[in-house]
Amino acid sequence: MMNLRIPTAGTPYNFADIFACIKGILSPKSKIHNFEEEIKKYLKVRNLLLVNSGTTACFLLLKLFKRYRKNSIQDEVIIPAYTAPSLLLPIEKAGLKGVLIDIDIKTFNMDVSKLNNAISDKTLAIMPIHMFGIPCETESLNKIIKDNIFIIEDAASSLGSKINNKHTGTIAPFGFYSLNRGKNISTFTGGILTWKNEKYTEILKKFRDELPELSKKQKRQMALKFIALTIAVRPIGYTLLNFLISRFKYTELHTDFDSFQYTSIQAAIGINLWKRVNSLSKKRIVNGKKLIAIFRNIDGIILPELKQEYNVAFNQFPILIEDLKQCENLEKELLKNGIETSHLYEKSLDEIFPYLKKDDSNKFKSANYLAKHLLLIPPHAQINNKSINKIHTCVKNIF
Ligand SMILES: Cc1ncc(COP(=O)(O)O)c(C=O)c1O
Structure with missing residues (x-):
């Protein structure tokens, strides 16, 4: 019998999602508003907008911060040294600079104890990122950071994670999520931005309305790609089409990003998906x-x-394996058993973008270590008890 391969990520779509997508081609724009209202109820927030990606959501918020900054010298955004390299794109497109701080090897997230050293008169914003879905300490930042600095939570990968029953992404004054392929819930692509203070609502809606809309043809193409995705994320489709799918995986660093409005097709898919969000x-x-x-x-x-x-x-479920040979062996053993793992970004941001290093000191030791020793095990809804047992056996064979 063929050994099926489970992908590292993927929302398990069903026929109702495909049907919603097809119906969505004819849906009015008000579907987007309906989906926004649905997400507001889920996240328990008052203000929220949908755009084409997490990157665009982040970009619009950074544009807002620049407009409302107290001092024009504020042009730095503090981010952890291990995260999505593409995050530098919205920062730089907004005319700002990324400043790195190391991660904490205990939490795998930004080392918040190092923030004081990184903050200066130039700091415009701090971005705690909930990597792998793991909450990053945010509540204490709200209390200690002066109000001329914006705090923006990157909850791109942590939809559904909570701290004290509050959704990540809703704790700081600003937050954003990604609905891209591979994220906790995906409407093919998509981004959500949320903010607390109503005084920003009008300007953020204006920013959103200024984004171009996809043409009818582009929307139809998106619907077709979504239907292909629903097949590709299922183990049977993933196994049979692996030679094709691997060509569509991101392997190179992005150098730019597109911004456009969310579509009613995606909203129709999202509304259907949201029935199973919990x-x-x-x-x-x-x-x-x-x-x-x-x-x-x-x-x-x-x-x-x-x-x-x-x-x-x-x-993704992250583990660090000290011995790189053992890491390779576990990876191979899991793959032999149909479980695909990932290393995500193989380098930390200071290694990918050396200009982000201010001096030669080894300031990002933990981020460098994490990038090298990280192995990500899939925890998504297609991992059932049988897969969990297989993972357990593989681990026992190697360790
Ligand atoms: C931590 C983090 N932030 C932001 C993004 C950007 O989201 P999107 O792909 O929707 O633009 C990603 C995507 O991988 C991410 O992992």
């Missing part, structure tokens, strides 16, 4: 707990420390 998140939470039980207390494996008040809808 069960999809729950699967990630439960699978995460099962993976913790498998990888806990193994010599040579480091897991992220999670606080009791965190509810983690893992986007």
